[in-house]
Amino acid sequence: MNSMGYSEDTLFRRAPGYTRIFILLIAFAVTCSHSGKVLMPATQTISTPSHQMLLSTLTERLVRSDHNVTLLINDLKGTKGYANGSYSQFISYNVTSCDSNQTDTLMKLMHEMAFEPVSIVNRMQIASTVLFTQFASCQDLWNDDNVLLTLKQSKFDLVIDFPFSACGVLIAHYLQVPFVVVVPTMRLPTFHEGLYGMPYPSSYVPFDLFGLDTDEMSFFRRMVNFIKPLVSGILMKYVLFAKYHKIQVDFDIEPDKTIAELYADASLILTHVNEGTDYPRPRTPHYIPIGGLLARPAEPLPQDLEDFVQGSGDDGVIIFSLGSAITGVRRRDLLEVFARVFSKLPQRVLWRHQGEPPTDIGENTKLTDWLPQNDVLGHPKTRLLIYHGGSSGVIEAIYHGVPMVIIPLFGDQSAHAASIQKKGMGLILDKNNISEETLMEVIQTVINNPRPTLRIFTFSFKERVQHYSRIHHDAPMTPLQRAIHWMEHVMKFGADHLRPRSAHMSSIELYNVDVTVFLILLCLIGLYIDYVILKRLCNCCCKGKAAKISKSKGE
Secondary structure (H helix, E strand, O other), X not given: OOOOOOOHHHHHXXXXXXXXXXXXXXHHHHHHOOOOXXXXXXXXXXXXXXHHHHHHHHHHHXXXXXXXXXXXXXXXXXXXXXXXXXXXXXXXXXXXXXXHHHHHHHHHHHHHHOOOOOOHHHHHHHHHHHHHHHHHHHHHHHOOXXXXXXXHHHOOOEEEEOOOOOHHHHHHHHHOOOEEEEEOXXXXXXXXXXXXXXXXXXXXXXXXXXXXXXXXXXXXXXXXXXXXXXXXXXXXXXXXXXXXXHHHHHOOOOOOOOHHHHXXXXXXXXXXXXXXXXXXXXXXXXXXEOOOOOOOOOOOOOHHHHHXXXXXXXXXXXXXXXXXXXXXXOOHHHHHHHHHHHHOOOOEEEEEOOOOXXXXXXXXXXXXXXXXXXXXXXXXXXXXXXXXXXXXXXXXXXXXXXXXXXXXXXXXXXXHHHHHHHOOXXXXXXXXXXXXXXXXXXXXXXXXXXXXXXXXXXXEHHHHHHHHHHHHHOOOOOHHHHHHHHHHHHHHHOOOOOOOHHHHOOHHHHOOHHHHHHHHHHXXXXXXXXXXXXXXXXXXXXXXXXXXXHHHHHO
16 A cells, blocks of 8 residues: 555556556566676686586576676686686686696597496596595685675575585585586486485496496396495495585585585476486476577588588488597508598498598598587487497487487497497497497498387388487477576575485485384394293193193093
């Protein structure tokens, strides 16, 4: 009511028509212009260009939607990978605990091991280097009082976290701001899904991101899949989280909680998967699939590439790329194997390769330092993608309906390859078993031969990938629109209505281990009581019979 006793609704109805329209337009503009202040800690000193492309795609759309996005960076990596327009401003801090040589050494090691067997020692070497540099960069942040004060005074509405380090989670809780986790790979429990309350039944949800398990596992594989989360939980608690816990205590960041409990407060989990790379399984309300952020309708190719592709005729073109991290085949013998096989194919081959070229390259093969992969995949003459199995390229191929030959090198690539092969969209070629014969066979099989995949029906690899392509496109929103919508939703309404109770339950409570043990004990107690009663009855019966017998003998 106003001072004259009229309600706002009455005043609105009595206002002239043009005034009411003006008020409605103002109200609509105010409602739709909910801009937020978003912080994205980019504290990782080691990350691949593909990961940065995913994150910058999200932040660029946030900026275009009138949100203010601040990058938190270290001076070692800077804003590399984040183009102008993908952030509003940045806050930088100094890194003193590590240097660029460690990053360069790791990238060199990855190139050297790309086509070599990766032993447990090699994996531990890579993991320890990554974990050390990530923690060192995080520790330097917390040693910078000026940056921490700036963050406190900025009053952010949302933090975007990358799950490779607990640093972002600590920052979000330190600032008391909701946080969203962006997982750049498959929705697998390796990346703390259990901490967020995501169920992962070990009977059909593969835990190991670095293996070839699918949702169909043998008894032995199911047993291994059951044990791995238990071992991983111990390693996370006593190895990975232990160092970050010291930061948590030193800065009084809810010290009564564990790091795992801090993770459980995530408002959203945005995971780069779609129906083609993931398996059906239970989902929580705060899990949002956003697979396909980089996939888009194809744009015209540069003229030299267009001329090369058009010259392939009806045979079409094959793309060979090993992603953004591995820029070429360094092993000379394998380099020549690929070149000789490609030269024998009727198709033309676009080969993304940086480094010394092969000597036996065919006239049908074009080497290029850079490739507009999405646009070539969308070209009608593209027949096949030979790829290492990174999530972005795999989903781009599904988006455009192109079958694949996957050569997993390391990391999550094996899991993607297993899913693609299981669903009939391509085949796996073991990097340790590459020869002219195996490479030619797998290429010819995927391009030319149909494969029975569903009961008595026969589908080619091309038909299967086109099937999943149609599924991907049959959605009311694009992955990017979905991601932005839910981040804005959390900034407006919070996430209490999305976050499941399971995120804050122990494994004993979640899986009713205590209830099961109690019921088993109850049954055992009941059986014991029955045993005692039956034993006494038997004793009474036996004593009665004995008394009768002795009485009859006495007579």
